[in-house]
Amino acid sequence: MRQVVGLTSTYSSDEFGVCSALYELGGMVVMHDASGCNSTYTTHDEPRWYDQDSMIFISAISEMEAIMGDDDKFIEDLVQTANELKPRFIALVGAPIPYMMGTDFDAIAQIVEERTGIPSFGFMTNGMQYYPNGISMAMERIVDFYCTEKKETQQNTVNILGATPLDFSINGSVESIQEWLKSNGYTVNCTLAMNCSLEDIQNMSKASINLVVSTGGLKAAKLLESRFGIPYVVGVPYGKKFASKLLEKLKLKKTSLGWDRKQVKKEKHLALIGEAVTSISLACAMEEENDVSVIVLDPLNENNELYRTLDVYVPEEDDVMEQIKSVDGIIADPLYKALCSNKEFYPYAHVAFSGRIFEKDLPNLINTEMKRK
Amino acid sequence: MKKIAIYGKGGIGKSTIVSNLSVTLAKKGYKVLQIGCDPKADSTLYVRQGKPLNTVLAVMRTNNKDMKLEDVICTGEAGVICVEAGGPIPGMGCAGRGIITALEKLETLGIYKQYDFDYVFYDVLGDVVCGGFSMPMRKGYADEVYIVTSGENMSIYAAANIASAVQGFKGRGYATLGGFILNERNVKREQEKVEELVQDFESKLVGIIPRCDIIQEAEENKKVYVTYEQEETPCKSSLETLAEALIC
Numbered sequence: 122m123r124q125v126v127g128l129t130s131t132y133s134s135d136e137f138g139v140c141s142a143l144y145e146l147g148g149m150v151v152m153h154d155a156s157g158c159n160s161t162y163t164t165h166d167e168p169r170w171y172d173q174d175s176m177i178f179i180s181a182i183s184e185m186e187a188i189m190g191d192d193d194k195f196i197e198d199l200v201q202t203a204n205e206l207k208p209r210f211i212a213l214v215g216a217p218i219p220y221m222m223g224t225d226f227d228a229i230a231q232i233v234e235e236r237t238g239i240p241s242f243g244f245m246t247n248g249m250q251y252y253p254n255g256i257s258m259a260m261e262r263i264v265d266f267y268c269t270e271k272k273e274t275q276q277n278t279v280n281i282l283g284a285t286p287l288d289f290s291i292n293g294s295v296e297s298i299q300e301w302l303k304s305n306g307y308t309v310n311c312t313l314a315m316n317c318s319l320e321d322i323q324n325m326s327k328a329s330i331n332l333v334v335s336t337g338g339l340k341a342a343k344l345l346e347s348r349f350g351i352p353y354v355v356g357v358p359y360g361k362k363f364a365s366k367l368l369e370k371l372k373l374k375k376t377s378l379g380w381d382r383k384q385v386k387k388e389k390h391l392a393l394i395g396e397a398v399t400s401i402s403l404a405c406a407m408e409e410e411n412d413v414s415v416i417v418l419d420p421l422n423e424n425n426e427l428y429r430t431l432d433v434y435v436p437e438e439d440d441v442m443e444q445i446k447s448v449d450g451i452i453a454d455p456l457y458k459a460l461c462s463n464k465e466f467y468p469y470a471h472v473a474f475s476g477r478i479f480e481k482d483l484p485n486l487i488n489t490e491m492k493r494k
Numbered sequence: 495m496k497k498i499a500i501y502g503k504g505g506i507g508k509s510t511i512v513s514n515l516s517v518t519l520a521k522k523g524y525k526v527l528q529i530g531c532d533p534k535a536d537s538t539l540y541v542r543q544g545k546p547l548n549t550v551l552a553v554m555r556t557n558n559k560d561m562k563l564e565d566v567i568c569t570g571e572a573g574v575i576c577v578e579a580g581g582p583i584p585g586m587g588c589a590g591r592g593i594i595t596a597l598e599k600l601e602t603l604g605i606y607k608q609y610d611f612d613y614v615f616y617d618v619l620g621d622v623v624c625g626g627f628s629m630p631m632r633k634g635y636a637d638e639v640y641i642v643t644s645g646e647n648m649s650i651y652a653a654a655n656i657a658s659a660v661q662g663f664k665g666r667g668y669a670t671l672g673g674f675i676l677n678e679r680n681v682k683r684e685q686e687k688v689e690e691l692v693q694d695f696e697s698k699l700v701g702i703i704p705r706c707d708i709i710q711e712a713e714e715n716k717k718v719y720v721t722y723e724q725e726e727t728p729c730k731s732s733l734e735t736l737a738e739a740l741i742c
Contacts, residue, residue, distance in 0.1 A: 190624070190625055220591070221588055221591050222591075222624070222625050223590055223591060223594050223624065223625025223626045223628070223629065224625060225625070225628075225632055225666065227633065228632065228633065228663070228666035228667060228668070229666075231633075231665070231666060231667055232665050232666060235665065423559075
């Protein structure tokens with residue numbers, strides 16, 4: 122059955138991707154939607170919610186406001202709240218109701234910016250796309266606005282792009298990437314967008330290279346390349362051997378994928394389901410240290426520019442079921458186990474899929490031995 | 495490139511006027527794009543002279559991923575490029591949202607970049623009934639809005655509503671009100687009534703198109719009037735004058 126998720130869960134939406142990407146930057150982020158199901162973001166998809174303050178709000182649009190297209194109330198609420206809280210910026214995040222109403226977020230942001238003097242951005246998310254689209258949109262826009270000046274390039278200085286808890290949880294993986302870079306002679310300039318400030322973003326043009334750790338960071342990396350000529354390497358340093366290969370790519374100072382696209386099927390053949398950059402990196406790490414081939418099944422977006430020869434886009438649950446018929450085992454979030462009853466299943470939690478349910482079981486695999494005993 | 499959105503009450507003659515303007519300007523050597531923003535998808539009917547055209551939304555529905563500009567454009571009379579946004583199944587879905595999606599898709603496909611247009615016309619359905627139908631006047635789309643009206647009260651009422659909407663969007667960076675076009679229906683005090691409307695909005699009357707039965711005859715023959723009519727007539731001359739007014 123097409124376009125039906127019958128046995129598993131669904132991924133976090135694009136609006137939550139924007140919220141996650143902007144969480145630590147000191148802005149006021151407002152999802153324009155009815156109150157209710159958006160609390161999924163705070164209760165499930167945002168591990169920082171209870172420990173770290175952020176100005177994330179829901180506008181709580183009412184039925185009549187939606188029917189009447191009453192933008193004025195939304196604008197008044199935004200202006201009043203912004204004047205009280207004095208955020209660094211204001212982000213307006215779209216959801217299904219304003220999407221169908223045709224709410225013009227850019228125009229509202231323009232009015233709010235004029236009235237408050239605070240930089241304001243409209244994000245045309247709709248809750249029907251997945252979180253990487255939202256992360257991508259937010260990171261590109263914020264870099265575009267704040268990183269405009271070319272600073273003197275500092276050699277062996279790197280920005281990490283695309284880091285959010287939706288892909289990396291808060292299990293120390295992002296800190297481990299930073300440590301790995303430092304231990305290899307790099308200075309970490311800005312990690313977009315965890316442990317990061319707007320000032321860090323303004324200084325991103327100092328970097329000699331960017332490391333893109335999720336698809337959400339790709340557009341910002343391309344922008345920095347076109348604006349300042351900073352090359353980027355795509356990959357996450359999972360495993361010892363793959364991390365070493367990724368390091369060699371960084372040293373070349375050229376835009377490239379962190380992996381070879383040619384892939385050979387081995388006798389032991391596994392599938393890994395998840396976001397393209399993190400999953401391909403992890404698959405490569407496993408292949409480097411074990412006699413196994415691991416194909417990536419990407420349920421989020423068709424990322425042909427990233428896939429190796431056997432990786433594939435699986436937009437539907439049916440596509441996943443079809444693809445896993447021919448593998449010996451599956452590595453995926455535990456909620457995928459329902460599809461894999463007759464196969465070996467290796468749980469690997471993904472916050473963007475199962476929220477915080479399995480958070481404590483999520484291992485930090487950055488620059489660690491991947492050899493299966 | 496100048497982008498112009500034409501609004502007005504349903505049935506007031508917007509598509510007829512836009513089609514004649516498109517062909518008139520194209521015959522002067524300008525590169526013109528006409529986008530029908532109505533689920534009925536009949537704006538460009540006579541410019542295309544019967545050539546079939548798939549609407550943007552129809553193609554998106556069946557082949558969104560591999561869709562190309564060539565799938566949704568048709569070169570009409572005098573080289574006018576024709577596009578129809580289309581709409582949902584009648585009685586279903588959301589036509590306004592459809593207009594937004596179709597216009598965004600055209601931009602994503604690079605229609606404005608791929609062709610070096612001098613003039614783009616958005617021929618928009620009836621009144622500004624919801625957020626979707628204000629899309630053609632949003633930032634990045636039309637530069638100016640022109641409203642077609644006759645002297646009939648209902649038409650003037652609709653025109654005033656549209657003009658109020660344009661003024662209400664002040665501060666959003668939307669298109670400005672370029673003026674009103676009188677499409678005569680030969681009602682009493684017609685020009686006087688429309689001029690009062692124009693004054694109310696401190697705007698201008700940019701053209702007066704006299705009533706002309708040959709327009710219907712041309713359309714019966716699936717032709718645009720300015721091409722079908724071989725003689726120099728007051729109506730033809732008024733369309734020519736209007737075209738000149740819009741491009742200056």
